[in-house]
Amino acid sequence: MLKIAFAEPKLPTAGTYAVAVSADRTLSPEGLELDKKLGGALRRAMNASRFTGKRDEVLAVLSPHDLSVQRVLLYGVGKAEELSDLRLQGVGAAILAHLNQAGESEATVSVGRLGGATGTAAQRAVELAYGALLRSYRFDKYRTREKPEKKPSLKKLTVAVTGASAAQRSFMTREKIADGVFMTRDLVSEPPNVLHPPGMAEHARTLAKLGVDVEVLGLKDLKKLGMGALIGVAQGSAHEPHVVVMRWSGDPKGRDRKPVAFCGKGVTFDTGGISLKPAAGMEDMKWDMAGSGAVVGLMKTLAGRRARVNAVGIVGMVENMPSATAQRPSDIVKSMSGQTIEVLNTDAEGRLVLADVLWYCQDRFKPRFMVDLATLTGAIVVALGSEHAGLFSNNDELAEKLLAAGKSTGELLWRMPLSEAYDQEIDSDVADVKNISGGRGGGGIIGAQFLQRFVNNAPWAHLDIAGMAWSKKDQGTVPKGATAFGVRLLDRLVADNYESS
Numbered sequence: 488m489l490k491i492a493f494a495e496p497k498l499p500t501a502g503t504y505a506v507a508v509s510a511d512r513t514l515s516p517e518g519l520e521l522d523k524k525l526g527g528a529l530r531r532a533m534n535a536s537r538f539t540g541k542r543d544e545v546l547a548v549l550s551p552h553d554l555s556v557q558r559v560l561l562y563g564v565g566k567a568e569e570l571s572d573l574r575l576q577g578v579g580a581a582i583l584a585h586l587n588q589a590g591e592s593e594a595t596v597s598v599g600r601l602g603g604a605t606g607t608a609a610q611r612a613v614e615l616a617y618g619a620l621l622r623s624y625r626f627d628k629y630r631t632r633e634k635p636e637k638k639p640s641l642k643k644l645t646v647a648v649t650g651a652s653a654a655q656r657s658f659m660t661r662e663k664i665a666d667g668v669f670m671t672r673d674l675v676s677e678p679p680n681v682l683h684p685p686g687m688a689e690h691a692r693t694l695a696k697l698g699v700d701v702e703v704l705g706l707k708d709l710k711k712l713g714m715g716a717l718i719g720v721a722q723g724s725a726h727e728p729h730v731v732v733m734r735w736s737g738d739p740k741g742r743d744r745k746p747v748a749f750c751g752k753g754v755t756f757d758t759g760g761i762s763l764k765p766a767a768g769m770e771d772m773k774w775d776m777a778g779s780g781a782v783v784g785l786m787k788t789l790a791g792r793r794a795r796v797n798a799v800g801i802v803g804m805v806e807n808m809p810s811a812t813a814q815r816p817s818d819i820v821k822s823m824s825g826q827t828i829e830v831l832n833t834d835a836e837g838r839l840v841l842a843d844v845l846w847y848c849q850d851r852f853k854p855r856f857m858v859d860l861a862t863l864t865g866a867i868v869v870a871l872g873s874e875h876a877g878l879f880s881n882n883d884e885l886a887e888k889l890l891a892a893g894k895s896t897g898e899l900l901w902r903m904p905l906s907e908a909y910d911q912e913i914d915s916d917v918a919d920v921k922n923i924s925g926g927r928g929g930g931g932i933i934g935a936q937f938l939q940r941f942v943n944n945a946p947w948a949h950l951d952i953a954g955m956a957w958s959k960k961d962q963g964t965v966p967k968g969a970t971a972f973g974v975r976l977l978d979r980l981v982a983d984n985y986e987s988s
Contacts, residue, residue: 489583489623490643491616493651493658494595498555502593503547505560505582507601508533508540509567517597521559525551529561541565542574543581547589560585560594567604572614573897579618580964587639595645609650609657616646616654617661621964624669626676660792664978667788668971674780675956675969679756679773683726684804687753687776691731691783691802697790704730714843716822717803720836723760723813724806730844733786733800737793738987746797747985748854749786749977750844752837752861753779753804760807760833761815774969775837777956778860779804781973788978795986799852803844807836819918823847824941829918831925837863838922838934842941849945855985856885856946859938860973861953866930867903868954875901876972877951879935885948888984889976895983897964898976900950909936 496517498504506518512533514522522529529548533539538546544563550556562582564570579596586594598612625639648654674682674690682690688703695701706727709718714730721728738744754775758764764772779802786800814820818830820839824846828839841859848857867877876893878900880886886902893900909932912924920940924933935949955972958965 489620489639489641491620491646491658492643493612493616493646493648493654495651496597496599496647496649499595499645500555502556502595503558503560503586503591504556505562505594505596507564507597507599508561509564509601510540512538512540515597515599515601517599518561525554529559533561538563543577545581545585547585562596564601567601570601570604570611575611575614576618576621577963579615580622583619583622583641583644584961586641590636590640592640593643594641595647598646598648607650608648609654612646612648612654613657613661616644616658617665618964619644620661620665621668622966624672624966626673626968663791664788664975666791667784667978668974670787671780671784671971671974672969674783675774675777675971677773679806682773682776683755683806684721684729684753685726687755687779687802687804688729688731691733694733694783694787694790697787698735699786699790700734700736702732704732712847713821713823714847715820716828716839717805717843719814719818719820719830720754720760720807720839721805723810724808726806728803728805730847731802731804733783735786735789735794735796735798737789738795738797741797741987744797745853745855746799747981748799748801748848748852748857749782750841750848750857750859751779751782751800751802752776752841752859752863753802754837754840755804755806757807757834757836758809760813760836761809762832762834763809764834771957774956775862776804777862777952777969777972781860781952781971781977784971784974785977788974789981794981796981798981799848799854801844801848803840805836805840807833822941824943826920826940827918829915829921831921832923835922835934837861838937841938845938845947846941846943849943854945856882856948857942858889858948858950858977860950862956863934863951864931864953867951870931871901871954873954873958875899876955877931878902878948879905879932879951880948881905881939881942881944882946882948885946888980889948892976892979892983896975896979898955898972903932903935905932905936905939909933910939913937
């Protein structure tokens, strides 16, 4: 486990010492002082390499025998005046990745005076450390015979900055956000034989120790509520469905104020049901609960940092399996809203789960708004790839706030359309609505259009995160694997717009 600490600036006595270099090989004042001490060795090393100080570049220089540290690491920050929080987080991630690759166990990063850089040195230090922390995540629970050289080596990272105490206090909030991110990454990474609906409910129950009120609804409860759409998806599995309701009451003064609400699709494994998916790539379907994983992680973050807001998180947990009891194409189910649904494709199951969860949320809690997250459609991946999640909303103000939060955190959204013309494509001849249009076009929009029929005009946004839930390579603050997309985005949405003063 990586330990991150802050300390007042001084030359360390062991490990690696990292100093900043901005564009055109411009050493920071701390770097200039060290270079003078080393007789110009740092400048000579830069001139003998392709290192220019671009963002995320690193250059290791072996220390002379009379210096206490083993190596000096030059890290590029690009143009100092363009150093945003996100860029600093990326710099921290790049430093962390290099140190682990080099086999270093201890390092000190100097974050000091950078000409033209915005914010205080302490603020920059916090963001850099936060990026390193996010990149340090690793899911190694099931590794039993891993080679030592494959394991992360860095044990302690010290960030040297004037105002270290203030930076340390500020960093505590970032650590709580990271806790939620890591919980989500853990949940999405778990294999489906471990993380089934009851197992997911047990993980959610652990939030009670943070003050979250956790309520687990089992099959009998769901039948009483009339959640026929959700139950239909689960009926082919040996694991009964669950709906988990999490409530964080962080704003006692706003007790009578409507809560903010977040809903997650939680298909712990999706075979497609009777509309069976191809075998190739089916292993990826353990990620089909990433929306619910993000909601659980978000609730952990809000509670962990004691957010001054009343929030509700609701996740619908099912497993979609083919069996003698499984739902069939052409079945008609009755949702909690009373609307009947013709199920033409059992692999369009996430929208059935969310139909009941969304209706239940607005009916019971009357929230200020609802945001749902779901790995809903492959069509959104075709449209947007892995750079943006699809955003659909019936409320322009909410959509704009989500887009802004996405830009602030790097979890980017792209707004997609909703309209009556698309809605007509899911009118059924034999029921109130059908779960697919029957055509090949606009699949992501059709999925969102279906969900809109179950929000009862409440302010609502749907995030289709199918292309964002998992990364096939290391990318900045996100190591290869589960991304926890949505946790930082929605935490920022709450922090910037809905917390009481």
